[in-house]
Amino acid sequence: MTTRRSPLRRPTATLGVAAAGAALALFATACGSLTTDDSAGETQTHSIEEGFHVGLLLPELQTARYEAFDKPYFEEALENLCPNCELSYANADQDVDEQQTQAQAMLTAGVDVLVLGAVDSEAAAGTVNEARGQGVPVVAYDRLAQGGVDMYVSFDNFRVGQVQAEALVGALEEEGTAGDGQIVMINGSPTDPNAGDFKAGAHEIFEGQVEIGQEFDTPDWSPDEANSQMEGAITSLGLDEIVGVYSANDGMAAGIISALRSAGVSVEDLPPVTGQDAELHGIQRIVSGEQYMTVYKAIRPEAEIAAAMAVSLATGDDLESGEHTVTEVEDADGVMVDSILLDPVAVTVDDIADTVVSDGFYTIEQICTDDYADFDFCKEAL
Known part of the structure; x- marks a missing residue:
């Protein structure tokens, strides 16, 4: 899997983390298909064998978790699920405009699915709408962005x-x-x-x-x-x-x-x-x-679930929750979103x-x- 960052933001260092002992065993998928007409805003179907392009946008550096854990855990999980996939990554450092710029750069570069940890959930609606208008599904990560995302993973x-x-x-x-x-x-x-x-x-x-x-x-x-x-x-x-x-x-x-x-x-x-x-x-x-x-909040399973959701949306395959319960969460616009909410300790x-x-x-x-x-x-x- 190839990893790259948005060219519009200077890279930041990723901190080291202790290795986790548990292997990724969250979801199984079953084959499916979707209509492929990207120009009309319909989601294209991609294959794990050929790989596809995933964009990961995280919100800030104020909290150490995003660079130290969320990003590397997501990268590892995507590598396990889709070795031929390409990952682009950017962190907005709590800047709404910067995140919109990063998202636009990824969409222009042709990402096939976007995983979005929004700086501002309301402002993120524009990014979500633009992505979906281009046939790019969106996973809301940790924070429920507005605009009608396709899936959402967070904690209760x-x-x-x-x-x-x-x-x-x-x-x-x-x-x-x-x-x-x-x-x-x-x-x-x-x-x-x-x-x-x-x-x-x-x-x-x-x-x-x-x-x-x-x-x-x-x-x-x-x-x-x-x-x-x-x-x-x-x-x-x-x-x-x-x-x-x-x-x-x-x-x-x-x-x-x-x-x-x-x-x-x-x-x-x-x-x-x-x-x-x-x-x-x-x-x-x-x-x-x-x-x-x-x-x-056990970040590894959150990141692994987000990666599995991204793969499911990009391939059109079914998402099975395994030990996790899939529920629906209502966003601020009244849209019901398929979601997995993990337990805090x-x-x-x-x-x-x-x-x-x-x-x-x-x-x-x-x-x-x-x-x-x-x-x-x-x-x-x-």
Whole structure:
């Protein structure tokens, strides 16, 4: 399989990842056919034997997962399913216009199927419509783009918010502070439809259990903005009133914890802070006691499913879900999209070994560097 990047964006380095032990065994296909009239916007049928051209567009570099895991996992899965396929890749670095330019370049270059992790789900409708007008099917990856995509794979994002909130409420109950103060909610980017689902799921759990003192939406999932928001919450509410912080992801949790530490809070006195994505630094903060939890989303199966969906759409073959349930998700335009939603997992210090380590996401050596070797988790693991 040949891999190339969009010529319109300077390549970025792909980080190394631990090898996974499980082989790709997700889907079986059965032969089928589609009408082939590309000029009329009808999807062409391609064969695995001859190969075809797949475009992968990912949304941002702020979160480490896309370059470190999603891209290489997708590339590996496509290689396994279609060795003669060509892959073009680009990351928009959170720039809506850049992603539209990248998509246009791929469509001009003749990609046969597009896998799209949208920067902005509403703005992505133009790209989706243009692709489908050229007979190029679209898989929405991780974020449900508007415009009528053909298939969608992600996690149960409402459940992600519930998992985060359940963990935070549990931590407050364990500390006996659930009714003693207020929490701060720092949500994700308003242009990311997943962020709204995370927030809605969290609110369902928080209702009647905790008091939300301040709540923010965070443009571009920016840790710096989250840091400023937390500083404002500290000024407004007072440190003594803040018993916990809902952070929608690990990157923002870093900014939040930095604000608390700058305000004079010791590691031992930090309130529980949530996260998401199981970033390495997030896991290390959990080891050190700075961050309470993260949400682990097994990215490998998500990327493998996306590759299988791309192959199914390009070849016209049936997609069989195996162990995964195919459901329908309604997009913002009321279009029902065939979807597979994976389950998120809460990770505290007690769960690290049985999740990110056992799955090969990180090794003990990656987590327990010199700065973390003296913490209990690393003492027991090394």
